[in-house]
Amino acid sequence: ILNVEQSPQSLHVQEGDSTNFTCSFPSSNFYALHWYRWETAKSPEALFVMTLNGDEKKKGRISATLNTKEGYSYLYIKGSQPEDSATYLCAFKGAGKSTFGDGTTLTVKP
Amino acid sequence: NAGVTQTPKFQVLKTGQSMTLQCAQDMNHEYMSWYRQDPGMGLRLIHYSVGAGITDQGEVPNGYNVSRSTTEDFPLRLLSAAPSQTSVYFCASSTRSGSSYEQYFGPGTRLTVT
Numbered sequence: 001i002l003n004v005e006q007s008p009q010s011l012h013v014q015e016g017d018s019t020n021f022t023c024s025f026p027s028s029n030f031y032a033l034h035w036y037r038w039e040t041a042k043s044p045e046a047l048f049v050m051t052l053n054g055d056e057k058k059k060g061r062i063s064a065t066l067n068t069k070e071g072y073s074y075l076y077i078k079g080s081q082p083e084d085s086a087t088y089l090c091a092f093k094g095a096g097k098s099t100f101g102d103g104t105t106l107t108v109k110p
Numbered sequence: 111n112a113g114v115t116q117t118p119k120f121q122v123l124k125t126g127q128s129m130t131l132q133c134a135q136d137m138n139h140e141y142m143s144w145y146r147q148d149p150g151m152g153l154r155l156i157h158y159s160v161g162a163g164i165t166d167q168g169e170v171p172n173g174y175n176v177s178r179s180t181t182e183d184f185p186l187r188l189l190s191a192a193p194s195q196t197s198v199y200f201c202a203s204s205t206r207s208g209s210s211y212e213q214y215f216g217p218g219t220r221l222t223v224t
């Protein structure tokens with residue numbers, strides 16, 4: 001079983017704060033690293049797909065970086081808004097299957 | 111495009127009953143997977159398939175069977191339901207073209223075993 005770890009497990013911030021989470025994964029047999037956003041009572045939706053060491057992706061106020069050599073990815077949210085409240089999952093794609101971390105649950109208070 | 115569809119949305123079973131959770135996708139994706147999600151935990155892989163006729167076990171396969179006779183369908187069978195199988199089940203699909211392997215998830219099936 002592959003070890004994909006996310007930290008912190010949960011995070012409470014005020015509206016307007018910037019925040020970041022970490023995903024660590026095996027540095028061998030790497031195909032891709034995915035970030036998903038998962039709102040309560042909905043299905044996970046893909047945010048970013050990252051495949052190359054040094055990749056940086058951005059979507060609005062959310063960005064992510066990737067370091068495949070040391071096995072970690074950071075997700076950043078700038079100026080958090082209440083609608084950013086969700087669980088953020090990372091998934092390591094190796095040969096044949098994906099392994100998910102347990103997620104970071106973000107709560108943004110107005 | 112309907113994407114990934116799952117039926118039923120909710121199901122209550124008694125211990126020992128069997129049932130099949132249905133999953134279908136209309137995106138011609140090669141990869142399909144079944145996950146379960148339990149409180150405080152992320153998504154755990156039950157079974158997956160890399161193409162029609164090919165299936166393999168994930169992290170938590172015990173008590174579940176799958177088959178993949180067509181590209182579109184990937185049903186999950188519970189052979190003899192147990193309370194430990196109370197969970198939310200998600201089906202997902204992805205393409206292997208390019209290198210993204212981004213997964214598209216169905217709406218989930220909430221299963222309660224009493």
